[in-house]
Amino acid sequence: MTLADFLGRIAADDALAADFAAICDTGGRLQGTPSAERGFALMEERLSAFGTVWKEPVPYAGWRCHEARLTDVATGRELDCTPLLGAAGTPVDGLLLDTLDCGRGAPGDFSGAAGRAVLARHEYPFSAQTIHRRVKLAAAQEAGAAAFLIVQPEAGVGPVSGSSGRAGGQGIPALGISAEAGALLAEGRRVRLTLLGSDHAATTPTLVLTMPGRGNDYVVVSAHLDGHPLGESAIDNATGLAAALCLARAVRPVAAQCERGLMVCIFGAEEWALAGSKAWLDGKTMAEKRRMALNINLDSIAGSPNLTVLTSGFARLGPFLTDAAKKAGRSLRTHRPLMRNSDHANFADHQIRAARLIAGFNEPDSALRLLLTGADRRDLVPMRQLQDATMTAGALVWEAMTASEDAIARLYSAM
Known part of the structure; x- marks a missing residue:
């Protein structure tokens, strides 16, 4: 042939x-x-x-999400969000956190992140210049952020998903959010973030x-x-x-x-x-x-x-x-x-x-x-x-x- x-x-x-x-x-x-x-x-x-x-x-570090919520405290508005796969959880009642917009979310962008829910922008993943989501999350965690929010840049699409890469180890709560939620929280807001999940041994x-x-x-x-x-x-x-x-x-x-x-x-x-x-x-x-x-x-x-x-x-x-x-x-x-x-x-x-x-x-x-x-x-x-x-x-x-x-x-x- x-x-x-x-x-x-x-x-x-x-x-x-x-x-x-x-x-x-x-x-x-x-x-x-x-x-x-x-x-x-x-x-x-x-x-x-x-x-x-x-x-x-083959084995992998399994994880199951039971609840993921993000609420703007001032208005009581529930914001579009989805958990990053395998992300660390919060207490049952969630965390009350102030937000901080860290722009692109490059490793040097997280000054002042300690104790806050930081925002970083999702990037087109297939480019030689892309900074991967997990690199941003690791930088936020190293800077002492209490939670990580990655923002889908395009309106009308909803939240962006992805993996946290935690694999059952140490981490911080992490959610993908919509462009509309990101625009609101970039102003600097107080949010209640609830992420309840459970780790388990799994096979694929x-x-x-x-x-x-x-x-x-x-x-x-x-x-x-x-x-x-x-x-x-x-x-x-x-x-x-x-x-x-x-x-x-x-x-x-x-x-x-x-x-x-x-x-x-x-x-x-x-x-x-x-x-x-x-x-x-x-x-x-x-x-x-x-x-x-x-x-x-x-x-x-x-x-x-x-x-x-x-x-x-x-x-x-x-x-x-x-x-x-x-x-x-x-x-x-x-x-x-x-x-x-x-x-x-x-x-x-x-x-x-x-x-x-x-x-x-x-x-x-x-x-x-x-x-x-x-x-x-x-x-x-x-x-x-x-x-x-x-x-x-x-x-x-x-x-x-x-x-x-x-x-x-x-x-x-x-x-």
Whole structure:
């Protein structure tokens, strides 16, 4: 089979749209909820059409929210908010705190934060200049803040979600709030903040499907299933899940003819500071990891027509993947520095050559600005964009599966 034949199979795959819709139908897929259970059951069923699916549970620091409220004391108004996953709790009666607007929330912006509920602005997450939410939260905590409020910048969207990264350790209460709530509290107000949650030991499934090739190693296509409760987690990451299913369908009849096989990994607890894939990879033997020639991580691959591969600091990986896209007549941008914003980062930590395919990098006006909010729903994803992104992903997977041993070896050689 040629590259053109392989991409033709993807182009003709009518199931891509149906898979995407079915995944969105399961809901936001917050880890530890029935929505996530429905999502894993759906993915296991669909992957089982291509071979045996192994369920490999891994531990993560679970957490359940029982109550999250933010009240403006002067008016009694309840403000739109959502807890950051795993955040530290408050006393049952909450905390009475004065607010302090700390602007962007860069590490040097929290002067005077001690004992207050500090506000920091949520940033477009897919930019080389982004300061990650957890960096801001850590800086606020170090400055003595009593609570952390991250503000969604766009009006009419509601609060922004995300992970606290606490993982059962020390922390401070942390909420995402709407632009409207942020505008009010930026004036300097007294609030009552109540966040009641409970930590517990938990596990998340990892779904693994292998299709052997002629050799002993594999190209790993990964995508995370878990999301947030505010929308359908459509861009992030029903797009990557649907594409992974499409690629598995296309590869199944030809895997045995390729230099290396395909391994599909569906991870959970990605939104919990990448905990699921980290635990899974940490549990693998050196021999098992050596058989993983390359990881192509599909996460938020629509929402913009422009695609970028984040190549995790590996110098030779960018040219390898852009050349693969070029052979298919497709344009692909690259960003070389390691960004710890999806499961590829854990593969990279184990020195497995790894890249994340993503739409909208450095495009703050794209639909990806609405990730982590209730607006992340299927209507943000034009099906043509998802089809094109899946075709590009297919070109990368085909190149990685059919490349010579020398070509793969060069990815691991020093410059």
